[in-house]
Amino acid sequence: MTSFAPITAAVADRTAVLTLNRPEPMKAWTPVVAREVRAAVAAGRDPEVRAVVIAGAGRALCAGGAVTAMGPARPAAPPPGGLHRALTPSFRAETRAGHGNAMGDVLAGTSGLVGIAEINRPPHNFFDKELIGALAEAFDGFVRQGMRAILLCAAGKNFCAGANFSRPASDTVGAADDRGTDHLYRHAVRLFRCPLPVVAAVQGGAIGGGLGVAMVADFRVASESTRFSANFNRLGFHPGFGLSVTLPRVLGPQKAALLLYTGRRITGTEAHAIGLADVLAPPERLRETAMALAAEIAQSAPLAVQSTRATLRGDLADRVAAATDHELAQQEVHFATADFQEGVRAMAERRLPHFEGR
Numbered sequence: 001m002t003s004f005a006p007i008t009a010a011v012a013d014r015t016a017v018l019t020l021n022r023p024e025p026m027k028a029w030t031p032v033v034a035r036e037v038r039a040a041v042a043a044g045r046d047p048e049v050r051a052v053v054i055a056g057a058g059r060a061l062c063a064g065g066a067v068t069a070m071g072p073a074r075p076a077a078p079p080p081g082g083l084h085r086a087l088t089p090s091f092r093a094e095t096r097a098g099h100g101n102a103m104g105d106v107l108a109g110t111s112g113l114v115g116i117a118e119i120n121r122p123p124h125n126f127f128d129k130e131l132i133g134a135l136a137e138a139f140d141g142f143v144r145q146g147m148r149a150i151l152l153c154a155a156g157k158n159f160c161a162g163a164n165f166s167r168p169a170s171d172t173v174g175a176a177d178d179r180g181t182d183h184l185y186r187h188a189v190r191l192f193r194c195p196l197p198v199v200a201a202v203q204g205g206a207i208g209g210g211l212g213v214a215m216v217a218d219f220r221v222a223s224e225s226t227r228f229s230a231n232f233n234r235l236g237f238h239p240g241f242g243l244s245v246t247l248p249r250v251l252g253p254q255k256a257a258l259l260l261y262t263g264r265r266i267t268g269t270e271a272h273a274i275g276l277a278d279v280l281a282p283p284e285r286l287r288e289t290a291m292a293l294a295a296e297i298a299q300s301a302p303l304a305v306q307s308t309r310a311t312l313r314g315d316l317a318d319r320v321a322a323a324t325d326h327e328l329a330q331q332e333v334h335f336a337t338a339d340f341q342e343g344v345r346a347m348a349e350r351r352l353p354h355f356e357g358r
Contacts, residue, residue: 122156160210212241234263
């Protein structure tokens, strides 16, 4: 069973069972309970769930409204941008949900004190501002739920292949004249500002911006078959997603420059040797190993862990924010070049690019 704040949720035989889990004070109805129940019932729109049963733990189903929690009546505002799906309990988050699930691009659930965020655009998990925004919403939700660590994982063949360049760049990161809160890199900075330690289970490829997503994590668990590549320069444009800060921070400036200039692809074994991957695991036990590490971190004192993490990271989030501003400015210049067009074309045609410096 997977726990979600004041309710628990489980699925069996295509029936979702939601149990009000506040035995004291007799499952009194509060705005928090109402919000969680609404979210959970919305999750029941999963095509594999045919019925939803609401039950109560303890000796009463619900004792009515908690008077101390009541305030002036006001209509509930809908969540912005539909990203409430990222905070909706995923009944199948621990069992490889993600094929045709109506819950959207990010599946969020919990196991004990670990929040589980699963990127859900298989097989390659290309990102855009909506997906990164949903991931940031999930991270924020784990903080509100009192989680102590986060497992970041992905459905499908690859962890994240970055941006889909068959689409215009403005569709992926946002319009060139939009530097506001809805830009992809603004949502990326939100991930770095999350106070909880993050463990990433990286299967398949973490390519381009997908490597940037993996670098959000404090620790990366990979297998021998995992592939990492910062392939931006090979495509004809400046690196993004804060990699100009995060990669040198982990690898040192020389190794980071080598990966960035060449765009070379390295294996999980090579990544482990240079410190890009922290743990190597068999492919079939990758997520299990990452989950075990997150759970081990969650056993430590949460205030101490978060304080230690803040000390070690320092102003990392601020530096990523400044770096993404610069990265975006450079990318906008390069997106208009012939070299960028050639890089994308060469990638689609599976050949070496022929750049002319224009």
